[in-house]
Amino acid sequence: MSRPSRVVIDKQALKHNFKHIQALAPHSKIMAIIKADAYGHGLVRVARTLSDADAFGVACLEEAEQLRIASITTPIVLLEGPHKATDLNDIVKLNLDIVLHNEFQLDILEQSKLDEPLHVWVKIDTGMHRLGFPLSKTDEVLKRVADCKNIKKPYRLMTHLATANEDSHPLTQQQLENFKQFCGDIDVEKTIANSAAVIGLPETHAEWIRPGLMLYGVSPMSDSHAEQIGLKPVMTLESELISIQKLEKGEPVGYGATWRCPEDMPVGVVAAGYGDGFPRHAESGTPVLVNGVRCALIGRASMDMLTIDLRNQPEARIGDRVVLWGESLPVEEIARHADTIPYELLCGVHKRLEFIERE
Numbered sequence: 001m002s003r004p005s006r007v008v009i010d011k012q013a014l015k016h017n018f019k020h021i022q023a024l025a026p027h028s029k030i031m032a033i034i035k036a037d038a039y040g041h042g043l044v045r046v047a048r049t050l051s052d053a054d055a056f057g058v059a060c061l062e063e064a065e066q067l068r069i070a071s072i073t074t075p076i077v078l079l080e081g082p083h084k085a086t087d088l089n090d091i092v093k094l095n096l097d098i099v100l101h102n103e104f105q106l107d108i109l110e111q112s113k114l115d116e117p118l119h120v121w122v123k124i125d126t127g128m129h130r131l132g133f134p135l136s137k138t139d140e141v142l143k144r145v146a147d148c149k150n151i152k153k154p155y156r157l158m159t160h161l162a163t164a165n166e167d168s169h170p171l172t173q174q175q176l177e178n179f180k181q182f183c184g185d186i187d188v189e190k191t192i193a194n195s196a197a198v199i200g201l202p203e204t205h206a207e208w209i210r211p212g213l214m215l216y217g218v219s220p221m222s223d224s225h226a227e228q229i230g231l232k233p234v235m236t237l238e239s240e241l242i243s244i245q246k247l248e249k250g251e252p253v254g255y256g257a258t259w260r261c262p263e264d265m266p267v268g269v270v271a272a273g274y275g276d277g278f279p280r281h282a283e284s285g286t287p288v289l290v291n292g293v294r295c296a297l298i299g300r301a302s303m304d305m306l307t308i309d310l311r312n313q314p315e316a317r318i319g320d321r322v323v324l325w326g327e328s329l330p331v332e333e334i335a336r337h338a339d340t341i342p343y344e345l346l347c348g349v350h351k352r353l354e355f356i357e358r359e
């Protein structure tokens, strides 16, 4: 491929992060969350690398099907459950577990004739108010679950936290209290923790944890980055310098002429842009690494190109390597400069890029 932009996936880093998670929650089974093409890292690639996971969590049937076609036999949990009655046949065929989170799903489960009963995670809404049965309905729901022939027993229980990534937000304790009260002495397997809770709330680990972002070596906390918590970035987005200009003091750079040279200086052009998934809203000053040295993005990101202040790297030449995030440049930092979250940047890397696996 002549275009020099590429995504490097470090499989050792992925394995390292998984082991690190095991060490943080030694008594919990791990449902590795690999929805959204494994947060942009490649669904099947990540599933094959994480062969020790106890289960995989995906968002939709198409993702689950891709895994089964690739001969992945690990349990797979459909995190949104069935969307319509005919999904149930595919769920049985692909041997999937489901999250059961509303009455519509319970209705279609009760009304269907399935060859096999399904493993079900009953999801309780303890305060996030996205998916889950409301606390006021749970007695009635659990009775119907117990009576439903299409649900394998024992069922399992689940909830999801809205504010686990924020230090001591009052909603977190409220949700945990609600879940504890609701569970009472129901003796089934439970799961609460996403990455933020795996890291910051050990009391939420329970029988299963559900890490996503941290698998990929990224911190879910707004005030830290991965290295500080023992994780290694898995994805590096990199490209090369394709042009260098010497500009004079006062000359503008890029669309809208939003940035002007404060002095005579070298400006480099990198062959990557928002068409590759680099955020267009990244501000001037967003760091990039040129030959491993920190330089700054200047002016607006274009579709296929970025302009870089090369005053820190005056010897840089055409063809030199530029890292946009990943190794030695946390994606958390880029997200902060682009007014977004690392999740969005990772999921948004474009499939037109060449993906290279590092063993």
Ligand SMILES: *Cc1c(COP(=O)(O)O)cnc(C)c1O
Pocket: 033, 035, 079, 160, 193, 194, 195, 196, 210, 211, 212, 213, 214, 220
């Ligand atoms: C995406 C998701 C997770 C993983 O969240 P991270 O913040 O990436 O760890 C866990 N549980 C559910 C239900 C999810 O949808």
